[in-house]
Amino acid sequence: MMLQKSAPMVNFCTRIARRCLSSPAYPSSPLQIPRFQPNVEFILDPQNHQSIRDNIQNRKGQGNLDQVLELAKDGTDSSSFISAAQKLPNETHPESFALGGIHKVVHNIPFTHELTKNPKKQNLIRSFESLLRGNFGLRNQNLSHFSGERSYYLLDQLAQMEHALVNFTVDRLTHDYGFELISVPDLLHPSLVEACGMPTRGPRTQIYHLESFYGQQVLSGTSEIALASFFMNKRVEKPRKMCAVSRCYRAEASRKKAEKGIYRVHQFTKVEMFAVVQGGLAPSSDMLEHFVDIQKTLFCDLGLAFQVLHMPAYELGAPAYQKYDIEAYLPSRQIFGEISSSSNCTDFQSRRLNIRDGQNGFCHTVNGTACAVPRMVMSLIEQLQQAKMKIDIPPVLQPYMKANTFSVRPKSQRLSLNYYQSPKRFHKPS
CATH class of the missing domain: 1.10.287 (Helix Hairpins)
Known part of the structure; x- marks a missing residue:
């Protein structure tokens, strides 16, 4: 039995449809961002x-x-x-300024592996892609026709590792270090992005913009922006440590051979740390060292070999006063690759977002990456591989994955995909 709509309801729906079709843009309220207050x-x-x-x-x-x-x-x-x-x-830390154009290694956990002890077995160390493609659930080829370049699929055990890393990191941050977990939006006003020191226009921007029909909206490149914006026009009288899990969208590209695969991609999952402290270099410098200590502890617990770098002035961007990068060793490439960073932005962001402390001064903000999933997965897989394509799972992740090794599936159970470049392949002659 079909129900007929009443005349008033039909007229109401018609008016709404006409209004939506005639509207020049998607309804969005204007953002009232604070006026920048320079020193x-x-x-x-x-x-x-x-x-x-x-x-x-x-x-x-x-x-x-x-x-x-x-x-x-x-x-x-x-x-x-x-x-x-x-x-x-922002101003620059004196030690960062004194470095000139060269970073300084301030901490190092060397890479030791049984396959590297014997020079004859050095060539047995395989790359992340050759280890996982087909065997454990990685697909990052033949995706340009529907998801664009630098995309990827993680399946089965590799997808489990992604969730294990996120859950492990969040559990440690919230239970051991007193962080507050917050869920943040991925769509933001471009003025908020710029207030945090990241350009949204120009030839070198990494920001994705939505069509103007939807108002002024961009895809967030890091949850740091949403976390900082959360405190806009607020007074913060005691230190606040927040963490968030989000998807990060970056329109960056690279032709470097060392950055192939999923090392540099357009979207990925990341666990971010963010802190707001009282204005003054002492509180924010202490918080920055606290963040770096957390990162070193997490990466050591995962069994990674890595190094901590004190970055020079030219690597700080606009907002950072001081910055540390952490690089993990990638044995197949025999290079170190960045997996994390921490920055003290002092009052750069708070002056643009009007974040005040208990004395009505401008707060200082500190941010750091606790886990950037694709690069963490790459580093772990390459460093923990054993002979005969066996890959150990770090003990701290085993409770989340319910396994202690990656299991190589028989060929009959592996995902096998055939790619056809032309639709003519599917047209049979009549």
């Missing part, structure tokens, strides 16, 4: 001008001090002065 006293002090110029030069030329000083003559409240001052980078 005017520091910028206008002549004693600081040379150090600011040196800092700009060492931070890849971001900002123009002469333009800022010229605009200041017409008043420091003008929108032109505020806009120019906002392009200046």
Whole structure:
């Protein structure tokens, strides 16, 4: 039996449909982002001008001090002065500045493997891709026709490892280190991204934009942005440590052979750490060291060989005052690859988002990666491989995966896909 709609209901639905079709854009409320509040006293002090110029030069030329000083003559409240001052980078830690253009290794866990002890067995170490493609559930080829380049599928045991890494990391952060777990949005206003120090326009941007029909929306490249925005226009009177699990979207590309496979992809899962502390270098510097200690503990518990790098000024970007990178050893490539980083952004983000402490000063923010899944999976698989394609699972992940090794499936049980380049292959002659 079919129900007939009443005339008033039909008219109502027709009006709604016409309104949606005639609307020039998807309804979205405007974002009221705080006005940037620069450290005017520091910028206008002549004693600081040379150090600011040196800092700009060492931070890849971001900002123009002469333009800022010229605009200041017409008043420091003008929108032109505020806009120019906002392009200046954060200050740089003296030790980072002194490094010049070379990073400094401050911690190292060497790679020791039974296959490397015998030079004749060195060539038995296989790459991540050759170990897993087909055997344990990796597909990262022939995907351009429906998901684009630098995409991937993780199946079966490899997908289980992804979830195991995320659950292990979150459990440690929340139970052992007192982090608050928060679920964050992946769609953000571009002004929030820029307030955190990441450009959304230009030839080198890594940001994906939605069509203008949906309003001003971009895909988040890291949950750091949503976590910082959570505290916008808020007063934070005690330190807050937050962690989030999110998908990260980055329109980056690379032609380097060492970054092939799933090392550099357009979307991936990441566990992020974020902290808001009282304004002042002492609290934020202590929090940065705390984050690095957490990262070292997590990676040691996973059995990884890695090194911690103190990064020079030119690697800091605009927001960071000090930064550490952590690189894991990839034995098949015989190189170290970045798997994590931690940054002290001091008051760079809080001045743009108006995040205040108990004394009405600007808070300091610190961020760090606890687990970036694709690179962590690559590092673990390559470092923990044994002879005859046996791959051990780290003991701390075994309770989550309910296994202690990756099992090689018989060929009859492996995923086997045939790829056809032309649809003519499926057309049979009549």
